[in-house]
Amino acid sequence: SCRPITWFALFLLAAALVACGLRLDQQRLSRDSISRDRLRMAKARAAADSRLIEADVLPALPLGPPLPKPQALPQTKPTPRLPVKPLVLDVANITALAPSLIGANITTSANSETSTNITVSVSPLWTLPPFPPVPSAAPNSGFASAIAIWPAPPVIPPGGWPAHITDKPQSDFRSYQFSVLPNGMQVLNIHDPKSLKVAFAMAVRAGSYDNPVELPGLAHFCEHMLFLGTEKFPEPSGFDKFMAKNGGSDNAYTASERTVYFGELSAGAAEEGLDRFADFFRAPLFNKTFVKKEVHAIDSEHAKNKQDSSYRVIEVIRHLANPDSMVSHFQTGNKKTLYDTPKKRGEDPVDALEIYFKNRYCPAMMRLVTYG
Numbered sequence: 103s104c105r106p107i108t109w110f111a112l113f114l115l116a117a118a119l120v121a122c123g124l125r126l127d128q129q130r131l132s133r134d135s136i137s138r139d140r141l142r143m144a145k146a147r148a149a150a151d152s153r154l155i156e157a158d159v160l161p162a163l164p165l166g167p168p169l170p171k172p173q174a175l176p177q178t179k180p181t182p183r184l185p186v187k188p189l190v191l192d193v194a195n196i197t198a199l200a201p202s203l204i205g206a207n208i209t210t211s212a213n214s215e216t217s218t219n220i221t222v223s224v225s226p227l228w229t230l231p232p233f234p235p236v237p238s239a240a241p242n243s244g245f246a247s248a249i250a251i252w253p254a255p256p257v258i259p260p261g262g263w264p265a266h267i268t269d270k271p272q273s274d275f276r277s278y279q280f281s282v283l284p285n286g287m288q289v290l291n292i293h294d295p296k297s298l299k300v301a302f303a304m305a306v307r308a309g310s311y312d313n314p315v316e317l318p319g320l321a322h323f324c325e326h327m328l329f330l331g332t333e334k335f336p337e338p339s340g341f342d343k344f345m346a347k348n349g350g351s352d353n354a355y356t357a358s359e360r361t362v363y364f365g366e367l368s369a370g371a372a373e374e375g376l377d378r379f380a381d382f383f384r385a386p387l388f389n390k391t392f393v394k395k396e397v398h399a400i401d402s403e404h405a406k407n408k409q410d411s412s413y414r415v416i417e418v419i420r421h422l423a424n425p426d427s428m429v430s431h432f433q434t435g436n437k438k439t440l441y442d443t444p445k446k447r448g449e450d451p452v453d454a455l456e457i458y459f460k461n462r463y464c465p466a467m468m469r470l471v472t473y474g
Contacts, residue, residue: 124455156226160438205298256282264291286466292473299350300372300474302379307469308462309357317444317454319400319435322356324455324463326396327388328363330356332381341378350377358433369474376472383463394441397451401437 259265264281279291313320329352330338337343345352350367363382367375407413423430432439442450 110331135175135453229235256288258282262418283465286464287468287470288456289470289472292471294473298369299366300369300375300377300472301364301366302470302472303362304379304383305362305469305471306383306463307360307467308458309359309361311358311428312458312462313428313433313435314454314458315431317451318432318439320440320451320454320458321361321462322400322433322435323396323440323451325354325356325361325363326456327392327455328382330389330392330396332378333385333387334381335378336387338389341382344371344375344378350375358429375411383468385461385468388452388455388459390450393452397441399438400435400440404436407434 150466180472264279267280268279270276270278275295277293279293281289281291283289310319310321329341331340335341342352345365345367348367348371350365350371352363352365354361354363364378365375420430420433440451444454
């Protein structure tokens, strides 16, 4: 009875030895393959090193005769510049946030050596009258400056407002409606039946170039203060809480010539969200309690910007501009320009802010876009 068990045990032992031998063979083959790869790589590196060494010891190529020294240019009197009136031109503010939705063409024609006619046509809805002739710069005298000022509202289309924009790609199923309200505000509504959210944006044609000289950063300060409560919704953080509660978000930024506010939220809360957003521009509180808090926020933003290399490059370019131009002025603002210095002069920055808002945030300078 023990003999069958003994033969079975011997069989298992033999199988185990065979399996172990096979595994050892596989490991040896793998090591040999790795060794061959390493040897091949070492030979390739040695060949490359030898080529580099050979290149290093090659004689230097002749560079040819030396270049002649530059000759000094003859001294000439500078060409006198003609008085240049700033060029007034801003096509994109028809739809400040979606300029690609309406095609715009700009054509210029020189009638004489001292004047230029500029015609702006916007298709397919209307054509603006030509701008009045403005003096052009003399040859080789530099560039005319450009200021974004809209001279007149768009011409009313034959069917009146609102006007439906049909010049769009065939695959675009959305509908576009443009209108000018009685107060002068221009509105672009984009209807998307498949959208589950509603988005909105307001561009105000007032930015850092409109800062008072004695209050750098006031436009940026206004952007921050508008979020801190209105007459109808006085809670300072009420707008942000409402947007977050309804799956939305909001933000704003201040550029050189315009300030843009934007947000999105679920379609079910769109009516109240737009009501809260509209009150920003109707009746902001400008609560003086939060002035220090927002000034510190702007100061922190400026400190962060100073670490950005692109921001430094832009500031160097601005520093090279004409000192009398707004381009050369400090635009972001910080605690010193918005709080410390005005307080030393006995001024309240909120008083200047209310004047700035009253003069700049008027409906004719606003462009609204809604999407949903």
